[in-house]
Amino acid sequence: MSTKKVILIVVVVVIIILGLAGTIAGYVFNKGGFTFFENNKKKEKVEKxxxxxxxxxxxxxxxxxxxxxxxxxxxxxxxxxxxxxxxxxxxxxxxxxxxxxxxxxxxxxxxxxxxxxxxxxxxxxxxxxxxxxxxxxxxxxxxx
Missing domain, CATH: 3.30.479.30 (Band 7 domain)
Incomplete structure (x- = not known):
């Protein structure tokens, strides 16, 4: 294989990995997919x-x-x-x-x-x- 083909394959794989990582991060931060982030969003209820x-x-x-x-x-x-x-x-x-x-x-x-x-x-x-x-x-x- 030529060097150009190897570089092209590596670039495509890196782009796919970054795309998946961005999608997962967007879900976690915007939807509160993990309990760690949900705990920070909860408001403390004040008893009246x-x-x-x-x-x-x-x-x-x-x-x-x-x-x-x-x-x-x-x-x-x-x-x-x-x-x-x-x-x-x-x-x-x-x-x-x-x-x-x-x-x-x-x-x-x-x-x-x-x-x-x-x-x-x-x-x-x-x-x-x-x-x-x-x-x-x-x-x-x-x-x-």
């Missing part, structure tokens, strides 16, 4: 805890109307949930203070509710110095 408060009744600023509200607080720490359960009176007092400084217009619409949720959450985080409070939900909200 919920504290539901009894109905809260609040006067609305510059209005004869009353707001009836049921609130659920989402937390990511069980110890914080226990602490908040024992201090529900502080939570209710804080929510009352916030709502008594809101007008009917400020409480209207989805933007008003979202702003109120954020304000209550931020206030509770500040009062209890606890970043494990992640969200505030309204189970029921009635203005009469």
């Amino acid at each position: 805890y919920y504290l539901s408060l009894d109905s809260i009744y609040c006067n609305i600023k510059d209005s004869k109307k009353v707001l009836s509200l049921k609130v659920t607080i989402e937390l990511i720490d069980e110890d914080s949930k226990t602490e908040l359960e024992n201090k529900q009176f502080l939570i209710k007092d804080d929510i009352n203070k916030i709502i008594r400084n809101k007008t009917e217009e400020e409480l209207q619409g989805s933007e008003g509710l979202t702003n109120l949720q954020k304000e209550i959450k931020n206030s509770l985080v500040k009062i209890f110095d606890d970043e494990s409070i992640t969200n505030v939900y309204f189970d029921e909200m009635i203005i009469q």
Whole structure:
């Protein structure tokens, strides 16, 4: 065999090997074919805890109307949930203070509710110095 034929055969074999190696590497990295790579992709699930408060009744600023509200607080720490359960009176007092400084217009619409949720959450985080409070939900909200 001539040297040109040997070089040509070696080049073709190297190209085939590189093509196979690239295909396998692409599968492993893009599809997560091996458990080693899958373990790096998994996100750690955070357990959530919920504290539901009894109905809260609040006067609305510059209005004869009353707001009836049921609130659920989402937390990511069980110890914080226990602490908040024992201090529900502080939570209710804080929510009352916030709502008594809101007008009917400020409480209207989805933007008003979202702003109120954020304000209550931020206030509770500040009062209890606890970043494990992640969200505030309204189970029921009635203005009469």
